[in-house]
Amino acid sequence: MTDAGGLDELEHHAITIVREAYATLRPLAMLWSMGKDSTALLWLIRKAFYGEIPFPLVQLDTGLELDEVYAFRDRLAHEWQLDLRVESCPPEEEVDQTLPPATRAAARKTEGLRAFLQRENPRGVIVGIRRDEQATRAKERIFSPRTIGGTWDVRTQPPELWGYYATDVPHGAHVRVHPLLHWTEIDIWRYTKRENIPYVDLYLARNGIRYRSLGEKNITVPIASEAASIDAIIAELAATREPERAGRTMDHETEDSFERLRTAGYM
Amino acid sequence: MLLRCHPEALEGPVTLTKSRSGVSLSKGERQSPPIEQRPTRIVVAGHVDHGKSTLIGRLLYDLGLLHESKIADVLASSARRGTTPEWSYVLDSLQEERDQAITIDTTRLWFDHAGRRYTLIDAPGHRQFLANMLSGASEADGALLVIDAVAGIAGQTLRHAYLLRFLGIHNVVVAINKIDLLEHPKQRIAGLTRELNALLHHTPPVAVVPISASLGTNVTERSASTPWYEGPTILEAFAAIAPAAAPPQRAFRLPVQDVYRRNGERIIVGTVASGEVAAGDRLMLLPSAEHVTVERLVRWPHDPIAAAAAGESIGIVLSGDRFAGRGDTLASPASPPLFARELDVEAFWLASLPPHRADILRLKRGTQDVRAAVVDVTEIHDIESGTAVTLRLSKGTGAQHNIVRLRLRAGTPLAFDRRDDDAVNARIVLLRTGTVVGVGFTVDAAPAAPRQPDTERRRNSRRRYHAGTGGTAR
Numbered sequence: 102m103t104d105a106g107g108l109d110e111l112e113h114h115a116i117t118i119v120r121e122a123y124a125t126l127r128p129l130a131m132l133w134s135m136g137k138d139s140t141a142l143l144w145l146i147r148k149a150f151y152g153e154i155p156f157p158l159v160q161l162d163t164g165l166e167l168d169e170v171y172a173f174r175d176r177l178a179h180e181w182q183l184d185l186r187v188e189s190c191p192p193e194e195e196v197d198q199t200l201p202p203a204t205r206a207a208a209r210k211t212e213g214l215r216a217f218l219q220r221e222n223p224r225g226v227i228v229g230i231r232r233d234e235q236a237t238r239a240k241e242r243i244f245s246p247r248t249i250g251g252t253w254d255v256r257t258q259p260p261e262l263w264g265y266y267a268t269d270v271p272h273g274a275h276v277r278v279h280p281l282l283h284w285t286e287i288d289i290w291r292y293t294k295r296e297n298i299p300y301v302d303l304y305l306a307r308n309g310i311r312y313r314s315l316g317e318k319n320i321t322v323p324i325a326s327e328a329a330s331i332d333a334i335i336a337e338l339a340a341t342r343e344p345e346r347a348g349r350t351m352d353h354e355t356e357d358s359f360e361r362l363r364t365a366g367y368m
Numbered sequence: 369m370l371l372r373c374h375p376e377a378l379e380g381p382v383t384l385t386k387s388r389s390g391v392s393l394s395k396g397e398r399q400s401p402p403i404e405q406r407p408t409r410i411v412v413a414g415h416v417d418h419g420k421s422t423l424i425g426r427l428l429y430d431l432g433l434l435h436e437s438k439i440a441d442v443l444a445s446s447a448r449r450g451t452t453p454e455w456s457y458v459l460d461s462l463q464e465e466r467d468q469a470i471t472i473d474t475t476r477l478w479f480d481h482a483g484r485r486y487t488l489i490d491a492p493g494h495r496q497f498l499a500n501m502l503s504g505a506s507e508a509d510g511a512l513l514v515i516d517a518v519a520g521i522a523g524q525t526l527r528h529a530y531l532l533r534f535l536g537i538h539n540v541v542v543a544i545n546k547i548d549l550l551e552h553p554k555q556r557i558a559g560l561t562r563e564l565n566a567l568l569h570h571t572p573p574v575a576v577v578p579i580s581a582s583l584g585t586n587v588t589e590r591s592a593s594t595p596w597y598e599g600p601t602i603l604e605a606f607a608a609i610a611p612a613a614a615p616p617q618r619a620f621r622l623p624v625q626d627v628y629r630r631n632g633e634r635i636i637v638g639t640v641a642s643g644e645v646a647a648g649d650r651l652m653l654l655p656s657a658e659h660v661t662v663e664r665l666v667r668w669p670h671d672p673i674a675a676a677a678a679g680e681s682i683g684i685v686l687s688g689d690r691f692a693g694r695g696d697t698l699a700s701p702a703s704p705p706l707f708a709r710e711l712d713v714e715a716f717w718l719a720s721l722p723p724h725r726a727d728i729l730r731l732k733r734g735t736q737d738v739r740a741a742v743v744d745v746t747e748i749h750d751i752e753s754g755t756a757v758t759l760r761l762s763k764g765t766g767a768q769h770n771i772v773r774l775r776l777r778a779g780t781p782l783a784f785d786r787r788d789d790d791a792v793n794a795r796i797v798l799l800r801t802g803t804v805v806g807v808g809f810t811v812d813a814a815p816a817a818p819r820q821p822d823t824e825r826r827r828n829s830r831r832r833y834h835a836g837t838g839g840t841a842r
Binding site: 109110117121123124147150153262263265269285343 | 441477502667679680735797
């Protein structure tokens with residue numbers, strides 16, 4: 102394929118995936134975190150379905166997103182006429198207390214998702230994760246079947262090749278669908294720029310700091326940066342060896358903290 | 369108008385910088401920053417414990433691509449488990465993988481070198497995880513086959529080498545690892561190279577590189593410890609693997625994924641599997657075999673495009689608003705696919721329970737998803753011994769992780785191509801009770817079965833034309 106930086110191929114592939122999910126997994130839903138990845142995905146889904154989004158969007162809300170993130174959510178929900186369901190996550194006291202503190206805070210979203218799954222019983226849930234974000238996410242499939250409890254069994258993932266995806270799950274279980282799995286952080290920014298997709302401006306540097314990854318205020322910290330435009334961000338990323346989620350406290354508390362989150366059903 | 373830029377066109381002198389202003393962009397209207405071709409995807413295969421993950425970890429370390437925190441993580445995790453630095457931890461991120469020093473599932477890593485982007489796909493070497501190896505290898509442009517210099521060619525070396533060829537991956541770099549453990553490395557390497565050339569005689573390796581992953585010998589830099597070796601390092605050998613070029617001109621095929629109604633018209637969506645399509649083209653729609661005309665190729669929010677090629681996910685509006693549905697196939701009427709109920713397939717068998725006569729499987733070909741009865745198990749090919757055995761001799765055992773040839777009778781006729789004509793449109797998966805049991809190719813229609821869509825249609829038509837459009841079948 103003729104291609105500028107592989108973006109066309111990535112886009113075509115992702116559109117194929119969301120169309121396949123819609124054709125084979127009903128009811129279908131998508132998690133939207135308002136971050137750069139799931140917002141780029143939202144745009145891509147509108148392209149796949151000719152301007153519509155034929156399934157609901159779910160925001161797992163801890164009440165602790167940054168103010169700018171909530172403002173961005175409300176603006177885009179209005180402008181794009183999104184069918185957005187805000188799912189309130191249970192308080193930290195109700196999650197697994199053996200997890201380290203920041204991981205526990207993140208696990209609230211797992212519980213919020215579980216409540217949504219139990220109530221709505223979707224067969225497919227689209228999530229905007231990428232392989233290059235975090236090592237255990239790298240082990241994912243594009244169509245990743247989850248058990249009835251919503252957990253991830255990393256040992257028995259089905260083979261996935263040639264665009265044939267696992268769509269058979271027992272009643273009550275669901276398939277996570279990851280259209281951006283093969284994208285990198287730089288791909289997302291290049292695509293956001295090329296397609297002129299809106300994003301939260303906290304990603305741009307102000308006063309020497311910017312957010313590279315957006316999470317809850319209590320467990321996310323900005324990085325030192327002078328990148329005040331998408332081009333500057335792309336240049337910064339091309340030069341850095343600092344991992345993307347360095348500012349996400351929960352990933353680093355213990356060696357297995359993120360894997361424990363993910364096998365229990367976290368995104 | 370579609371421009372093809374072949375990977376070779378992007379290759380220049382070794383000093384190539386990231387600026388590639390000579391490369392024109394697709395479809396003219398886009399102005400992106402100077403950018404490379406998509407990454408070259410290389411799967412790392414080989415027997416368990418021969419050092420695949422260690423080699424990848426070492427490669428990234430030598431290239432200076434590991435962040436201090438990752439290096440610290442590797443050192444700390446190694447110390448906790450009481451080992452010398454285990455570079456494999458860079459990839460083996462799961463707890464169980466680290467504890468058992470084994471790769472369970474496929475993963476991938478990106479790196480840039482000498483103006484090119486690479487994706488390394490780490491595939492597990494243990495036989496138990498062959499399904500994961502297949503998943504990783506299926507998307508690769510080339511392979512790095514890692515062999516333990518001391519242990520030599522082992523069971524999964526053979527199986528992986530065979531599977532690479534089965535999947536159509538022909539660019540193979542061989543790394544003979546752990547040469548630091550050899551007393552007479554030169555002689556041993558010469559002997560192993562002879563064995564390898566015999567094993568890979570169908571597709572000779574790009575290079576056979578003697579290395580030590582743990583010491584970094586001949587990984588990114590030539591080592592003084594192997595003065596007798598004059599070939600490339602691993603990194604240099606990678607440069608010989610190009611992203612798979614667009615396949616030679618093939619007939620148009622589009623498996624229909626879905627049909628959306630927008631503003632009163634039907635948009636047939638799907639991904640072009642082969643060939644090209646343009647507005648105004650006459651196509652054949654299977655299974656009905658009626659001839660249809662492409663009115664427009666629609667996009668959102670942009671204007672319609674004039675034409676599309678393989679790999680593009682598109683939407684087609686047909687003249688006369690013809691009815692179509694998921695599982696249908698749009699194809700070039702000049703060279704339509706085979707269309708038959710009874711067909712021969714060859715598959716890598718994953719399940720422990722072998723295929724048997726009267727077995728009812730599910731067969732997926734493109735977006736077609738049909739029930740198929742096993743009429744006969746004609747052959748089981750044992751990969752390790754290299755011998756073919758008939759079912760009667762083997763009593764059906766030994767199918768798992770080997771190649772089976774089956775004759776199937778599908779519930780409804782299937783559109784497909786012969787593997788020898790067009791391997792992409794011959795790809796299939798076989799399922800039993802929702803689980804993938806085989807992956808492979810359609811080989812041919814069974815000799816007795818009719819092959820002409822027309823003949824089949826009269827007996828098996830399951831679709832009706834959209835009311836009011838009338839039928840224009842030949």
